[in-house]
Amino acid sequence: MRRGQAWAWVVFGLGALYFLLPLIATFIFSLSIRKSGYTFDAYANVLADPRFQSTLGYSLFIGLCTIVVGILIVVPAAYYVRLRAPKLRPIIEFITLLPLIIPAIVLVFGYIRLYNSSSLLPLTSSFVGTGILLTFAYVALGLPYMYRAVDTGLRTIDVQTLTEAANILGANQMTILARVIFPNIIVAVLSGAFLTLAIVIGEFTIASLLNQPAFGVYMQNVGANRAFEPAALAVISFIITWGAMGMIQLLSRFAPKTARKD
Amino acid sequence: MAEEFLRIEKLVKTFGGNAVVKGVDLGFDKGEFVTLLGPSGCGKTTILRMIAGFERPDSGRIVVEGKDISGLNPNQRKIGMVFQAYALFPNMNVADNIGFGLKIAGMARDQREARVEEMLKLIGLAGYGKRYPFELSGGQQQRVALARALAPSPRMLLLDEPLSALDAKIRVSLREQIREIQRELGITTVFVTHDQEEALSISDRIVVLNAGNVEQFGKPFDIYNRPQTRFVATFVGTLNTLNGTVADAGAKTVTLGGSTVTIPALPATARNGEAVALTMRPEAVSLANGAARDIVLDGRVAEVSFLGSVIRLKVDLGGNAISLDTFNDQRTPPPAHGSQVRVGIASSDVLVLGN
Ligand SMILES: Nc1ncnc2c1ncn2[C@@H]1O[C@H](COP(=O)(O)OP(=O)(O)OP(=O)(O)O)[C@@H](O)[C@H]1O
Ligand SMILES: [Mg+2]
Numbered sequence: 295m296r297r298g299q300a301w302a303w304v305v306f307g308l309g310a311l312y313f314l315l316p317l318i319a320t321f322i323f324s325l326s327i328r329k330s331g332y333t334f335d336a337y338a339n340v341l342a343d344p345r346f347q348s349t350l351g352y353s354l355f356i357g358l359c360t361i362v363v364g365i366l367i368v369v370p371a372a373y374y375v376r377l378r379a380p381k382l383r384p385i386i387e388f389i390t391l392l393p394l395i396i397p398a399i400v401l402v403f404g405y406i407r408l409y410n411s412s413s414l415l416p417l418t419s420s421f422v423g424t425g426i427l428l429t430f431a432y433v434a435l436g437l438p439y440m441y442r443a444v445d446t447g448l449r450t451i452d453v454q455t456l457t458e459a460a461n462i463l464g465a466n467q468m469t470i471l472a473r474v475i476f477p478n479i480i481v482a483v484l485s486g487a488f489l490t491l492a493i494v495i496g497e498f499t500i501a502s503l504l505n506q507p508a509f510g511v512y513m514q515n516v517g518a519n520r521a522f523e524p525a526a527l528a529v530i531s532f533i534i535t536w537g538a539m540g541m542i543q544l545l546s547r548f549a550p551k552t553a554r555k556d
Numbered sequence: 557m558a559e560e561f562l563r564i565e566k567l568v569k570t571f572g573g574n575a576v577v578k579g580v581d582l583g584f585d586k587g588e589f590v591t592l593l594g595p596s597g598c599g600k601t602t603i604l605r606m607i608a609g610f611e612r613p614d615s616g617r618i619v620v621e622g623k624d625i626s627g628l629n630p631n632q633r634k635i636g637m638v639f640q641a642y643a644l645f646p647n648m649n650v651a652d653n654i655g656f657g658l659k660i661a662g663m664a665r666d667q668r669e670a671r672v673e674e675m676l677k678l679i680g681l682a683g684y685g686k687r688y689p690f691e692l693s694g695g696q697q698q699r700v701a702l703a704r705a706l707a708p709s710p711r712m713l714l715l716d717e718p719l720s721a722l723d724a725k726i727r728v729s730l731r732e733q734i735r736e737i738q739r740e741l742g743i744t745t746v747f748v749t750h751d752q753e754e755a756l757s758i759s760d761r762i763v764v765l766n767a768g769n770v771e772q773f774g775k776p777f778d779i780y781n782r783p784q785t786r787f788v789a790t791f792v793g794t795l796n797t798l799n800g801t802v803a804d805a806g807a808k809t810v811t812l813g814g815s816t817v818t819i820p821a822l823p824a825t826a827r828n829g830e831a832v833a834l835t836m837r838p839e840a841v842s843l844a845n846g847a848a849r850d851i852v853l854d855g856r857v858a859e860v861s862f863l864g865s866v867i868r869l870k871v872d873l874g875g876n877a878i879s880l881d882t883f884n885d886q887r888t889p890p891p892a893h894g895s896q897v898r899v900g901i902a903s904s905d906v907l908v909l910g911n
Pocket of ligand 2: 601602716717
């Protein structure tokens with residue numbers, strides 16, 4: 295037992311080092327813009343850059359749209375599959391995994407081919423249209439995470455009995471979904487939402503090929519042209535991502551209200 | 557002829573080639589408390605779910621107050637239902653749970669609040685409105701579920717084994733409370749259970765089901781005392797069986813352990829020399845052999861179970877065994893294990909059941 299535990303700690307330590315060392319190195323480097331000692335000047339430069347603010351704002355906005363669209367698609371779908379077509383679950387699960395298997399670049403080339411300016415639905419010919427396209431691409435990217443999070447949430451409640459109880463009280467499908475099912479899986483939905491946000495904030499390939507002013511593209515630009523600012527930017531984006539993850543942890547604290555613990 | 561409140565006609569339901577409900581015909585009166593009783597898997601829940609509208613019958617009709625409701629969705633049927641699993645909405649407090657149906661129906665807020673208060677009083681949980689389901693015991697949750705089902709004043713109440721997840725003590729007190737509330741409101745109620753004691757104690761009438769068929773439909777007294785089939789007799793209550801031989805079918809006499817007795821219930825179809833199973837309830841057998849108890853048998857006490865007010869003895873009659881109940885008597889202890897006793901049975905209490 296003792297030995298096993300010691301080994302566990304060694305493995306954990308090595309893992310932590312593997313993750314933390316590059317981070318610490320990046321952080322120290324980001325503070326070293328001046329020859330004399332450490333300063334936060336690189337951070338000041340980044341934060342003062344108007345392109346930083348506008349690209350981050352754009353990505354947050356697209357992230358929000360992605361979450362809303364994702365929820366509207368995934369929650370009813372996962373609910374329906376659990377309630378009416380449990381046999382389809384493995385198939386649906388496989389479909390939601392496809393975005394992990396198909397590279398983003400394949401997805402975006404497909405989009406450009408389908409929706410270019412000479413197509414039937416020329417989404418790429420306008421800024422708003424391209425934004426919509428980007429949103430849907432991100433919905434696809436977030437699908438594996440969103441679906442899994444929602445499905446896990448649905449597993450913690452008795453979907454069928456709750457649905458029937460609300461139904462016999464006069465509620466229709468829409469009302470049941472909005473007032474009974476959704477409030478009970480909100481924590482799971484939000485954890486899927488923050489994962490999606492974390493993906494959207496750092497995404498580069500699709501945004502770049504669709505030529506959108508996204509945060510990922512900006513990071514890449516800065517990285518190619520400056521020395522210390524990219525390090526600061528990396529730390530900032532890391533904080534944003536981990537902030538989103540932290541929110542998931544925080545939210546799960548509010549979960550006990552929804553279920554009896556026994 | 558008085559119109560029946562709920563009529564079920566030739567109801568059939570099959571799940572993947574497996575017939576679960578096989579042509580059930582029933583009629584319930586308004587304000588009646590009817591229990592569907594039967595062993596696990598006999599189709600009780602399926603019948604209830606067809607009344608609620610959660611399952612579509614393969615054929616047959618469900619008629620409420622003269623109108624066929626088979627085509628309606630559950631949310632159009634105006635029926636209240638309490639489920640076996642605590643089906644309270646976990647995200648809503650008790651008051652919001654009870655008020656859910658009223659809110660859906662579009663009732664104004666102050667009216668709704670008044671109705672919720674009224675329901676909380678009815679179930680004896682006044683002051684619990686702000687609590688969440690996870691803060692309540694199982695019994696309290698089922699009471700809230702009952703209040704939630706009753707709040708929109710449904711025309712019928714369905715309960716699917718609402719007590720089966722509760723402790724024995726709470727089960728008894730809650731079933732009495734359910735019955736009391738049902739009487740007070742006069743609401744037609746269909747209750748499902750596989751517990752025969754529960755069924756006998758609270759029902760106006762009982763439907764005994766077996767493998768998708770109705771075995772008997774009647775008052776608890778008749779179900780218990782005049783079971784029409786062997787299944788009903790054995791499923792409801794304890795039954796003694798004594799094996800005898802028909803001595804003279806015309807005179808209705810049977811040879812039983814060496815002596816010949818007259819059995820008024822012997823069917824006319826019996827033939828001389830044929831084996832016959834005589835059945836009777838434990839309480840029809842007694843240790844006293846008064847004038848009314850014309851069948852007298854000698855045996856040895858094989859088992860003594862002291863159940864409190866009642867003592868159940870198992871007596872070995874040499875080939876046949878018989879259970880009998882005697883009331884506890886503070887002054888006389890029951891016969892000891894292994895002692896010789898004489899039991900008396902009134903031949904008029906003996907049933908002869910076909911298969
Ligand atoms: N949705 C379904 N799909 C397939 N078979 C079903 C379905 N619902 C019920 N059955 C089957 O129908 C039969 C009767 O089920 P039902 O739930 O009506 O029994 P029950 O009398 O309520 O039993 P219990 O006392 O165990 O609740 C069972 O054999 C069950 O397996
Ligand atoms: Mg059942």
